[in-house]
Structures are given as C-alpha cells and as structure tokens.
Amino acid sequence: MSARSIIGAACAILAFASPAAAHDVGDIVTPHFEHAIPNIPGKTLTALVVDYPPGGASVPHRHADSAFIFAYVLSGAIESKVNDGQTQTFRAGESWYEPPAARHLVSRNASKTEPARLLAVFVADTAEKELTTPVE
Template sequence: MSSTTKKTSTREDIEVLFDHELTNAPGKSIIGLHLDYPPNGFTPPHRHGGATVVAYVMAGELLSGMNDNPPKVYKPGEIFIELPGCHHTVGENNLQTSSTQVIAIMVVDTEVVKTGGYAALTVLDEGW
C-alpha cells in the first residue's frame, strides 16, 4: 500500500500507561503506551518524533514493516525496535476475528511531549 492510499479499516486505540522524566538521562522521558488494534485495525505510515521505540506484542498478531523492509508478522511475546528516524510503513492487525494488543515503550526528548503533547509522538505521513 502506498503512503497516499488510505485504508478504510479502523485505527488503533491508544492509552497512555505512564510518562516519566528520566533523572539519569536529563532531557529524556520514557512513555508507555497500550495499543489495541481491532480486527483489521491499523496505524497509518508514521515516524515517532525522534523516539526510540520498543514494541511488545501481548496478544494477536501484528504485521509490521519499517524502512522499505518487507513486513513481518509479530506474535505474542515477540518484540521489534524502531530507532530514531525510522519510517514505520506498515502496522496492522494481521487477524480478522480478534484484536491485537501491543505495549510500546518510547524514550523521547521530554520537550517533544511538553510542546506537542502525546500527539507529537506519532507523526503521520503527509496525506493522513
């Protein structure tokens, strides 16, 4: 799917689990998110505001592709990492009958969230 093609499926639901400034890494925060992808749910192509992201699949299956690499299916207990500047091109629930649950832990410049709010953590490609 090209970055200009919009899906008609449902977007993921995002809940902030925690947000802490790191005293041992001044200027950085660690933020935990719970992502709930309904059947056929997805996240549009995006980047993460300069954050490093570790994503852990708790339930279901997530089809994830980054930086022009072929998408891969991640199952419960598996993780993937997005480094700063990573272009996350595919993020989809790979199942049609059940939800997929993911925990995403981000280390980001505190100023990104202070100035742009949590919306600044996921910068969608133009056209979304």
C-alpha cells in the first residue's frame, strides 16, 4: 500500500468528519511508516499517528477486510468501541487490537481539555486500497 493511498484514506475520513456539534473537532491522521513485510508476501505493515485535540473524535469507520490493527495510546486517554464491544477507555501505555473488517464506532479523546495521541499499526493486504471508510 502506498503512502498516497494512506493519505487519501486519511483525507477521506477527515472530509467526512463533520462535527456533531459546534464545539466538536476531528482527528489528525499522519502517515508514519509503511513497508512490505518481506517474509509474508502480499502483506504490508503501515503505522499511522492519530492526534486528537481536546474533545476530538474520529468519524465512525470500518477497517479494510484484510486489516489487523494494533492500537497503542502514546499520550492522553482514548475512548474506543469496536464492533459490538463495550466502550472502553485506554490511557497512555495501554493498547488493544481490532480484527479484520472491524467497525470502529467510537474513537475519541476522553478529555475535553488535554490532547491525546494514538499509534495505529495495520497489517493488511498490499493491494488493499483503503484502510478505512466512513460508516453511515
């Protein structure tokens, strides 16, 4: 998967991330690393850094059919709900994973006053064009 595809996916998410209320703000997704996995033909590892301003949130989204995701909170606290699971709060140093084709219904900064930062690591089919798509 090319960095261009990742940036395009991130921009698509941001374009659909219209705030629910005037005070709500979206996230900022920055591509950090991408490399084909040499011993697993057809798979690529991609790392993205997601910055949430105070009160920031991602639009509900679905991950690619082939994407296994590891999420690690770098700073602050993130509230997350994947598929039919409960909404959970993860603090700096904590992590979770998301199975392929997961629906990420809640992904937001748990704080209205402090920023939060998340590292999202995807292992996906190299041919997969979009890592995320908005959920309607």
